[in-house]
Amino acid sequence: EEQVFETIKMILRMNHCEVENLSFKTVGKYLTIYLKSRVMMRLKLTGRKHYVLTYLSQAEVEALGLVFDTPAKSEAYTSRVQFTSIAVLEAQIVELYNRLVK
Numbered sequence: 001e002e003q004v005f006e007t008i009k010m011i012l013r014m015n016h017c018e019v020e021n022l023s024f025k026t027v028g029k030y031l032t033i034y035l036k037s038r039v040m041m042r043l044k045l046t047g048r049k050h051y052v053l054t055y056l057s058q059a060e061v062e063a064l065g066l067v068f069d070t071p072a073k074s075e076a077y078t079s080r081v082q083f084t085s086i087a088v089l090e091a092q093i094v095e096l097y098n099r100l101v102k
Helices: 002-014 058-063 086-101
Strands: 022-027 030-035 038-044 051-054 079-082
Touching: 002 022, 002 030, 002 086, 030 086, 038 086, 051 086, 058 079
Parallel strands: none
Antiparallel strands: 022 030, 030 038, 038 051, 051 079
């Protein structure tokens, strides 16, 4: 989890984002990334599927060039985006960050 968190911070730094207020917490099977006290994104890194849960709509996910998947009802998010490498999600990470700083 810490390696993924450091990769996310590196991606944000490369895109001129402030990372001092980022933190993370592992809850169950999910890694939650916070900006200040607000949830920025939640990742599932265990099991056979690795994905990010976000509040981005299907159109927003697809506009970022990623594949949208419907999350489970228990996950209470708008979208699920599967990934093989966290670097694939660079545009999504920056978009989620920008939404919270506005």
